[in-house]
Amino acid sequence: xxxxxxxxxxxxxxxxxxxxxxxxxxxxxxxxxxxxxxxxxxxxxxxxxxxxxxxxxxxxxxxxxxxxxxxxxxxxxxxxxxxxxxxxxxxxxxxxxxxxxxxxxxxxxxxxxxxxxxxxxxxxxxxxxxxxxxxxxxxxxxxxxxxxxxxxxxxxxxxxxxxxxxxxxxxxxxxxxxxxxxxxxxxxxxxxxxxxxxxxxxxxxxxxxxxxxxxxxxxxxxxxxxxxxxxxxx
Amino acid sequence: xxxxxxxxxxxxxxxxxxxxxxxxxxxxxxxxxxxxxxxxxxxxxxxxxxxxxxxxxxxxxxxxxxxxxxxxxxxxxxxxxxxxxxxxxxxxxxxxxxxxxxxxxxxxxxxxxxxxxxxxxxxxxxxxxxxxxxxxxxxxxxxxxxxxxxxxxxxxxxxxxxxxxxxxxxxxxxxxxxxxx
Numbered sequence: 226x227x228x229x230x231x232x233x234x235x236x237x238x239x240x241x242x243x244x245x246x247x248x249x250x251x252x253x254x255x256x257x258x259x260x261x262x263x264x265x266x267x268x269x270x271x272x273x274x275x276x277x278x279x280x281x282x283x284x285x286x287x288x289x290x291x292x293x294x295x296x297x298x299x300x301x302x303x304x305x306x307x308x309x310x311x312x313x314x315x316x317x318x319x320x321x322x323x324x325x326x327x328x329x330x331x332x333x334x335x336x337x338x339x340x341x342x343x344x345x346x347x348x349x350x351x352x353x354x355x356x357x358x359x360x361x362x363x364x365x366x367x368x369x370x371x372x373x374x375x376x377x378x379x380x381x382x383x384x385x386x387x388x389x390x391x392x393x394x395x396x397x398x399x400x401x402x403x404x405x406x407x408x409x410x411x412x413x414x415x416x417x418x419x420x421x422x423x424x425x426x427x428x429x430x431x432x433x434x435x436x437x438x439x440x441x442x443x444x445x446x447x448x449x450x451x452x453x454x455x456x457x458x459x
Numbered sequence: 460x461x462x463x464x465x466x467x468x469x470x471x472x473x474x475x476x477x478x479x480x481x482x483x484x485x486x487x488x489x490x491x492x493x494x495x496x497x498x499x500x501x502x503x504x505x506x507x508x509x510x511x512x513x514x515x516x517x518x519x520x521x522x523x524x525x526x527x528x529x530x531x532x533x534x535x536x537x538x539x540x541x542x543x544x545x546x547x548x549x550x551x552x553x554x555x556x557x558x559x560x561x562x563x564x565x566x567x568x569x570x571x572x573x574x575x576x577x578x579x580x581x582x583x584x585x586x587x588x589x590x591x592x593x594x595x596x597x598x599x600x601x602x603x604x605x606x607x608x609x610x611x612x613x614x615x616x617x618x619x620x621x622x623x624x625x626x627x628x629x630x631x632x633x634x635x636x637x638x639x640x
Contacts, residue, residue, distance in 0.1 A: 256639045402631050437615045
Protein backbone atom coordinates (compact mmCIF):
# COMPACT_ATOMS: atom_id res chain seq x y z
CA UNK A 226 0.00 0.00 0.00
CA UNK A 227 1.25 3.49 -0.88
CA UNK A 228 2.31 5.33 2.28
CA UNK A 229 2.39 9.12 2.46
CA UNK A 230 5.60 10.52 3.95
CA UNK A 231 7.05 13.80 5.10
CA UNK A 232 10.77 13.89 5.89
CA UNK A 233 11.76 16.46 8.50
CA UNK A 234 15.18 18.06 8.79
CA UNK A 235 16.22 19.21 12.29
CA UNK A 236 15.40 22.90 11.71
CA UNK A 237 11.58 22.79 11.52
CA UNK A 238 11.38 20.61 14.64
CA UNK A 239 13.64 23.10 16.43
CA UNK A 240 11.48 26.03 15.23
CA UNK A 241 8.26 24.36 16.34
CA UNK A 242 9.68 23.30 19.71
CA UNK A 243 11.17 26.68 20.58
CA UNK A 244 7.82 28.29 19.72
CA UNK A 245 5.82 25.86 21.89
CA UNK A 246 4.16 24.57 18.73
CA UNK A 247 5.54 21.03 18.63
CA UNK A 248 2.09 19.75 19.67
CA UNK A 249 0.85 20.79 16.20
CA UNK A 250 2.62 17.78 14.67
CA UNK A 251 0.11 15.30 16.07
CA UNK A 252 -3.08 16.87 14.61
CA UNK A 253 -1.22 17.71 11.39
CA UNK A 254 -0.14 14.07 11.09
CA UNK A 255 -3.74 12.93 11.55
CA UNK A 256 -4.81 15.16 8.70
CA UNK A 257 -1.83 14.11 6.58
CA UNK A 258 -2.75 10.42 6.98
CA UNK A 259 0.85 9.27 6.64
CA UNK A 260 4.18 9.22 8.46
CA UNK A 261 6.31 12.10 9.70
CA UNK A 262 9.91 10.84 9.61
CA UNK A 263 13.36 11.90 10.70
CA UNK A 264 16.70 10.20 10.07
CA UNK A 265 18.92 8.91 12.87
CA UNK A 266 21.36 11.79 12.28
CA UNK A 267 18.54 14.29 12.78
CA UNK A 268 17.40 12.47 15.93
CA UNK A 269 20.96 12.75 17.22
CA UNK A 270 20.88 16.52 16.71
CA UNK A 271 17.35 16.92 18.11
CA UNK A 272 17.51 14.58 21.10
CA UNK A 273 20.73 12.68 21.79
CA UNK A 274 23.09 15.69 21.91
CA UNK A 275 20.90 18.35 23.58
CA UNK A 276 19.66 15.93 26.24
CA UNK A 277 23.30 15.84 27.45
CA UNK A 278 23.27 19.63 27.91
CA UNK A 279 21.42 21.90 30.30
CA UNK A 280 20.27 24.56 27.87
CA UNK A 281 18.08 22.52 25.52
CA UNK A 282 17.44 19.41 27.62
CA UNK A 283 13.71 20.06 28.07
CA UNK A 284 13.31 20.76 24.36
CA UNK A 285 15.07 17.46 23.62
CA UNK A 286 12.71 15.65 26.00
CA UNK A 287 9.72 17.14 24.20
CA UNK A 288 11.01 15.85 20.85
CA UNK A 289 11.73 12.43 22.38
CA UNK A 290 8.15 12.38 23.64
CA UNK A 291 6.96 12.94 20.04
CA UNK A 292 9.12 10.00 18.96
CA UNK A 293 7.91 7.72 21.76
CA UNK A 294 4.28 8.59 21.02
CA UNK A 295 5.00 7.70 17.36
CA UNK A 296 4.19 11.14 15.98
CA UNK A 297 7.75 11.24 14.64
CA UNK A 298 9.19 8.04 13.24
CA UNK A 299 12.95 7.52 13.19
CA UNK A 300 14.13 5.95 9.94
CA UNK A 301 16.72 3.23 10.38
CA UNK A 302 20.03 3.91 8.73
CA UNK A 303 20.40 2.28 5.36
CA UNK A 304 20.96 3.74 1.93
CA UNK A 305 20.44 7.29 3.20
CA UNK A 306 23.96 7.23 4.55
CA UNK A 307 25.54 6.40 1.21
CA UNK A 308 23.22 8.58 -0.84
CA UNK A 309 23.54 11.39 1.70
CA UNK A 310 27.30 11.26 1.26
CA UNK A 311 26.90 11.49 -2.52
CA UNK A 312 24.49 14.45 -2.25
CA UNK A 313 26.80 16.15 0.24
CA UNK A 314 29.73 15.70 -2.13
CA UNK A 315 27.71 17.16 -5.02
CA UNK A 316 26.39 20.16 -3.06
CA UNK A 317 29.80 20.86 -1.55
CA UNK A 318 31.46 20.88 -4.96
CA UNK A 319 29.04 23.20 -6.77
CA UNK A 320 30.52 26.53 -5.69
CA UNK A 321 34.18 27.11 -6.47
CA UNK A 322 36.67 29.80 -5.62
CA UNK A 323 40.17 30.05 -7.03
CA UNK A 324 41.27 28.07 -3.98
CA UNK A 325 38.84 25.18 -4.31
CA UNK A 326 35.22 24.28 -3.54
CA UNK A 327 33.25 25.84 -0.70
CA UNK A 328 31.60 23.17 1.49
CA UNK A 329 28.16 24.60 2.26
CA UNK A 330 26.16 21.68 3.68
CA UNK A 331 26.57 18.94 6.27
CA UNK A 332 26.04 15.20 6.02
CA UNK A 333 22.99 15.02 8.29
CA UNK A 334 20.86 17.42 6.25
CA UNK A 335 21.87 15.65 3.04
CA UNK A 336 20.84 12.30 4.55
CA UNK A 337 17.38 13.78 5.13
CA UNK A 338 17.33 14.92 1.51
CA UNK A 339 18.50 11.45 0.42
CA UNK A 340 15.67 9.87 2.42
CA UNK A 341 13.18 12.22 0.72
CA UNK A 342 14.42 11.09 -2.70
CA UNK A 343 14.81 7.37 -1.97
CA UNK A 344 11.46 7.00 -0.23
CA UNK A 345 9.74 9.25 -2.77
CA UNK A 346 8.39 11.34 0.11
CA UNK A 347 5.62 13.86 -0.48
CA UNK A 348 7.83 16.70 0.76
CA UNK A 349 11.06 17.59 2.52
CA UNK A 350 10.44 19.88 5.47
CA UNK A 351 13.46 22.10 6.06
CA UNK A 352 13.99 25.58 7.46
CA UNK A 353 17.53 25.74 6.10
CA UNK A 354 17.93 28.56 3.60
CA UNK A 355 21.17 27.26 2.10
CA UNK A 356 19.89 23.74 1.42
CA UNK A 357 16.74 25.16 -0.15
CA UNK A 358 18.64 27.65 -2.28
CA UNK A 359 21.18 25.17 -3.62
CA UNK A 360 18.24 23.07 -4.85
CA UNK A 361 15.82 25.79 -5.93
CA UNK A 362 17.88 28.88 -6.57
CA UNK A 363 21.55 28.01 -7.12
CA UNK A 364 22.40 31.22 -8.99
CA UNK A 365 21.12 33.60 -6.28
CA UNK A 366 23.09 31.52 -3.77
CA UNK A 367 26.19 31.93 -5.94
CA UNK A 368 25.62 35.69 -5.82
CA UNK A 369 25.30 35.64 -2.02
CA UNK A 370 28.52 33.63 -1.70
CA UNK A 371 30.37 35.92 -4.09
CA UNK A 372 29.20 39.06 -2.32
CA UNK A 373 29.84 37.79 1.19
CA UNK A 374 33.09 35.96 0.60
CA UNK A 375 34.55 38.77 -1.51
CA UNK A 376 35.74 36.13 -3.96
CA UNK A 377 34.90 35.17 -7.51
CA UNK A 378 32.57 32.17 -7.31
CA UNK A 379 31.94 29.90 -10.28
CA UNK A 380 29.47 27.05 -10.55
CA UNK A 381 30.57 23.49 -11.27
CA UNK A 382 27.89 22.68 -13.84
CA UNK A 383 28.39 18.91 -13.67
CA UNK A 384 27.81 18.77 -9.92
CA UNK A 385 24.88 21.18 -10.17
CA UNK A 386 23.19 19.24 -12.97
CA UNK A 387 23.51 15.96 -11.12
CA UNK A 388 22.06 17.49 -7.95
CA UNK A 389 19.26 19.07 -9.97
CA UNK A 390 18.56 15.74 -11.61
CA UNK A 391 18.32 13.97 -8.27
CA UNK A 392 16.17 16.61 -6.60
CA UNK A 393 13.99 17.47 -9.58
CA UNK A 394 10.79 15.98 -8.20
CA UNK A 395 10.95 16.91 -4.55
CA UNK A 396 8.70 19.42 -2.82
CA UNK A 397 10.21 21.60 -0.12
CA UNK A 398 8.20 23.27 2.63
CA UNK A 399 9.20 25.03 5.83
CA UNK A 400 7.83 25.25 9.34
CA UNK A 401 6.05 28.49 8.37
CA UNK A 402 4.01 26.64 5.74
CA UNK A 403 3.10 23.96 8.29
CA UNK A 404 2.07 26.68 10.73
CA UNK A 405 0.04 28.48 8.05
CA UNK A 406 -1.83 25.29 7.15
CA UNK A 407 -2.42 24.56 10.85
CA UNK A 408 -3.86 28.07 11.17
CA UNK A 409 -6.07 27.60 8.10
CA UNK A 410 -7.37 24.32 9.49
CA UNK A 411 -8.32 25.91 12.81
CA UNK A 412 -5.69 24.12 14.88
CA UNK A 413 -4.65 27.42 16.44
CA UNK A 414 -8.19 28.73 17.05
CA UNK A 415 -7.88 28.31 20.82
CA UNK A 416 -5.49 31.28 20.71
CA UNK A 417 -7.99 33.64 19.08
CA UNK A 418 -8.50 36.12 21.89
CA UNK A 419 -10.38 39.36 22.38
CA UNK A 420 -7.81 41.60 20.71
CA UNK A 421 -8.61 43.66 17.61
CA UNK A 422 -7.82 41.71 14.42
CA UNK A 423 -7.29 38.64 16.59
CA UNK A 424 -6.93 36.15 13.71
CA UNK A 425 -4.37 38.25 11.84
CA UNK A 426 -2.46 38.99 15.05
CA UNK A 427 -2.38 35.29 15.86
CA UNK A 428 -0.98 34.29 12.47
CA UNK A 429 1.52 37.13 12.54
CA UNK A 430 2.69 36.14 16.02
CA UNK A 431 3.35 32.49 15.16
CA UNK A 432 5.04 33.30 11.83
CA UNK A 433 7.34 35.80 13.49
CA UNK A 434 8.01 33.31 16.28
CA UNK A 435 9.17 30.79 13.67
CA UNK A 436 11.35 33.40 11.97
CA UNK A 437 12.94 34.57 15.21
CA UNK A 438 13.75 31.01 16.14
CA UNK A 439 15.62 30.30 12.96
CA UNK A 440 13.16 29.46 10.18
CA UNK A 441 14.57 31.07 7.04
CA UNK A 442 11.63 33.29 6.15
CA UNK A 443 11.90 36.95 5.26
CA UNK A 444 9.77 39.78 6.64
CA UNK A 445 8.47 40.36 3.11
CA UNK A 446 7.37 36.73 2.91
CA UNK A 447 5.58 36.92 6.25
CA UNK A 448 3.74 40.02 5.04
CA UNK A 449 2.88 38.21 1.83
CA UNK A 450 1.47 35.22 3.74
CA UNK A 451 -0.57 37.58 5.96
CA UNK A 452 -1.92 39.34 2.88
CA UNK A 453 -2.77 36.09 1.11
CA UNK A 454 -4.46 34.69 4.20
CA UNK A 455 -6.46 37.88 4.72
CA UNK A 456 -7.72 37.74 1.15
CA UNK A 457 -7.63 33.95 0.72
CA UNK A 458 -6.77 34.65 -2.90
CA UNK A 459 -4.50 31.68 -3.55
CA UNK B 460 48.77 26.52 7.41
CA UNK B 461 47.08 27.71 4.25
CA UNK B 462 49.13 30.62 2.85
CA UNK B 463 46.07 32.82 2.21
CA UNK B 464 44.82 32.24 5.76
CA UNK B 465 48.30 33.03 7.06
CA UNK B 466 48.49 36.30 5.11
CA UNK B 467 45.06 37.38 6.34
CA UNK B 468 45.73 36.44 9.98
CA UNK B 469 48.99 38.42 9.82
CA UNK B 470 47.18 41.48 8.48
CA UNK B 471 44.47 41.25 11.16
CA UNK B 472 47.07 40.66 13.89
CA UNK B 473 48.82 43.90 12.90
CA UNK B 474 45.53 45.77 13.19
CA UNK B 475 44.78 44.07 16.51
CA UNK B 476 48.16 45.15 17.91
CA UNK B 477 47.53 48.73 16.74
CA UNK B 478 44.08 48.72 18.32
CA UNK B 479 45.55 47.46 21.60
CA UNK B 480 48.15 50.23 21.59
CA UNK B 481 45.35 52.75 21.18
CA UNK B 482 43.24 50.89 23.78
CA UNK B 483 40.45 50.67 21.20
CA UNK B 484 39.16 47.31 22.44
CA UNK B 485 35.78 47.55 20.77
CA UNK B 486 37.56 47.54 17.37
CA UNK B 487 38.63 43.95 18.04
CA UNK B 488 35.08 42.66 17.68
CA UNK B 489 34.93 43.99 14.12
CA UNK B 490 38.46 42.79 13.35
CA UNK B 491 37.43 39.26 14.33
CA UNK B 492 35.04 39.29 11.35
CA UNK B 493 37.87 39.92 8.92
CA UNK B 494 38.93 36.27 8.91
CA UNK B 495 35.36 34.99 8.59
CA UNK B 496 35.71 34.98 4.80
CA UNK B 497 38.62 32.56 5.20
CA UNK B 498 36.80 30.56 7.86
CA UNK B 499 33.84 30.21 5.48
CA UNK B 500 35.91 29.26 2.42
CA UNK B 501 38.59 27.05 3.96
CA UNK B 502 36.72 25.96 7.12
CA UNK B 503 40.10 25.40 8.75
CA UNK B 504 40.91 25.37 12.46
CA UNK B 505 43.33 28.28 12.16
CA UNK B 506 40.95 30.92 10.84
CA UNK B 507 38.02 29.64 12.93
CA UNK B 508 39.94 29.62 16.22
CA UNK B 509 41.58 32.97 15.43
CA UNK B 510 38.17 34.62 14.84
CA UNK B 511 36.83 33.17 18.11
CA UNK B 512 39.97 34.23 20.01
CA UNK B 513 39.88 37.86 18.85
CA UNK B 514 36.17 38.19 19.62
CA UNK B 515 36.60 36.65 23.09
CA UNK B 516 39.61 38.91 23.64
CA UNK B 517 37.56 42.00 22.80
CA UNK B 518 34.93 41.03 25.40
CA UNK B 519 37.58 40.21 28.00
CA UNK B 520 39.46 43.48 27.52
CA UNK B 521 36.28 45.53 27.66
CA UNK B 522 35.51 43.80 30.95
CA UNK B 523 39.06 44.54 32.19
CA UNK B 524 38.38 48.24 31.66
CA UNK B 525 35.06 48.04 33.54
CA UNK B 526 36.71 46.23 36.47
CA UNK B 527 39.88 48.34 36.50
CA UNK B 528 41.99 45.19 35.98
CA UNK B 529 45.15 45.25 33.89
CA UNK B 530 46.28 42.33 31.78
CA UNK B 531 49.56 42.92 30.03
CA UNK B 532 50.13 39.38 28.82
CA UNK B 533 47.76 39.65 25.87
CA UNK B 534 49.78 42.19 23.96
CA UNK B 535 53.10 40.39 24.31
CA UNK B 536 51.59 37.02 23.36
CA UNK B 537 49.87 38.53 20.33
CA UNK B 538 53.14 40.17 19.27
CA UNK B 539 54.91 36.83 19.64
CA UNK B 540 52.16 35.08 17.65
CA UNK B 541 52.56 37.70 14.93
CA UNK B 542 56.34 37.30 14.86
CA UNK B 543 56.24 33.51 14.71
CA UNK B 544 53.69 33.52 11.91
CA UNK B 545 55.75 36.04 9.99
CA UNK B 546 58.73 33.68 10.31
CA UNK B 547 56.63 30.72 9.15
CA UNK B 548 56.91 29.08 12.56
CA UNK B 549 53.38 27.77 12.44
CA UNK B 550 53.69 25.45 15.42
CA UNK B 551 54.98 28.26 17.67
CA UNK B 552 52.14 30.47 16.43
CA UNK B 553 49.61 27.78 17.36
CA UNK B 554 51.13 27.42 20.83
CA UNK B 555 50.84 31.20 21.32
CA UNK B 556 47.16 31.09 20.32
CA UNK B 557 46.60 28.27 22.84
CA UNK B 558 48.43 30.35 25.46
CA UNK B 559 46.17 33.31 24.70
CA UNK B 560 43.08 31.16 25.26
CA UNK B 561 44.60 30.00 28.57
CA UNK B 562 45.31 33.58 29.65
CA UNK B 563 41.73 34.56 28.82
CA UNK B 564 40.51 31.63 30.89
CA UNK B 565 42.78 32.57 33.79
CA UNK B 566 41.21 36.04 33.80
CA UNK B 567 37.93 34.47 34.89
CA UNK B 568 38.58 34.68 38.64
CA UNK B 569 39.34 38.38 38.53
CA UNK B 570 36.69 39.41 36.06
CA UNK B 571 33.77 37.15 37.02
CA UNK B 572 33.09 36.97 33.32
CA UNK B 573 32.27 33.27 32.98
CA UNK B 574 34.86 32.89 30.25
CA UNK B 575 33.47 29.58 29.03
CA UNK B 576 30.27 31.44 28.27
CA UNK B 577 32.20 34.23 26.50
CA UNK B 578 34.00 31.72 24.29
CA UNK B 579 30.75 29.85 23.67
CA UNK B 580 29.00 33.07 22.69
CA UNK B 581 31.93 33.96 20.46
CA UNK B 582 31.40 30.66 18.62
CA UNK B 583 27.70 31.41 18.15
CA UNK B 584 28.39 34.96 16.95
CA UNK B 585 31.07 33.84 14.49
CA UNK B 586 28.79 30.96 13.45
CA UNK B 587 26.03 33.38 12.56
CA UNK B 588 28.54 35.31 10.45
CA UNK B 589 29.59 32.14 8.64
CA UNK B 590 25.94 31.36 7.93
CA UNK B 591 25.55 34.87 6.52
CA UNK B 592 28.42 33.98 4.22
CA UNK B 593 26.39 31.11 2.74
CA UNK B 594 27.26 28.09 4.89
CA UNK B 595 24.29 26.06 6.19
CA UNK B 596 23.37 26.15 9.87
CA UNK B 597 24.13 22.44 10.23
CA UNK B 598 27.54 22.72 8.57
CA UNK B 599 28.44 25.85 10.56
CA UNK B 600 27.40 24.18 13.82
CA UNK B 601 29.54 21.20 12.91
CA UNK B 602 32.63 23.34 12.19
CA UNK B 603 32.31 25.28 15.44
CA UNK B 604 31.24 22.36 17.64
CA UNK B 605 28.00 24.01 18.75
CA UNK B 606 24.41 22.82 18.53
CA UNK B 607 21.96 23.73 15.80
CA UNK B 608 19.47 24.66 18.55
CA UNK B 609 21.71 27.48 19.75
CA UNK B 610 22.71 28.67 16.32
CA UNK B 611 19.17 28.71 14.94
CA UNK B 612 17.72 30.69 17.83
CA UNK B 613 20.52 33.23 17.46
CA UNK B 614 20.45 33.45 13.66
CA UNK B 615 16.69 33.94 13.65
CA UNK B 616 17.23 37.27 15.32
CA UNK B 617 20.00 38.47 13.08
CA UNK B 618 19.74 37.63 9.38
CA UNK B 619 16.96 38.68 7.02
CA UNK B 620 17.71 39.26 3.35
CA UNK B 621 16.59 36.61 0.88
CA UNK B 622 15.90 36.33 -2.79
CA UNK B 623 12.20 35.61 -2.99
CA UNK B 624 9.30 36.26 -5.28
CA UNK B 625 5.61 36.37 -4.41
CA UNK B 626 5.18 33.24 -6.51
CA UNK B 627 7.50 31.25 -4.23
CA UNK B 628 5.37 32.09 -1.21
CA UNK B 629 2.15 31.14 -2.99
CA UNK B 630 3.57 27.94 -4.47
CA UNK B 631 4.88 26.68 -1.16
CA UNK B 632 1.59 27.29 0.64
CA UNK B 633 -0.30 25.54 -2.16
CA UNK B 634 2.05 22.53 -1.85
CA UNK B 635 1.61 22.44 1.93
CA UNK B 636 -2.15 22.80 1.66
CA UNK B 637 -2.44 19.86 -0.75
CA UNK B 638 -0.55 17.64 1.71
CA UNK B 639 -3.15 18.14 4.41
CA UNK B 640 -6.41 17.94 2.45
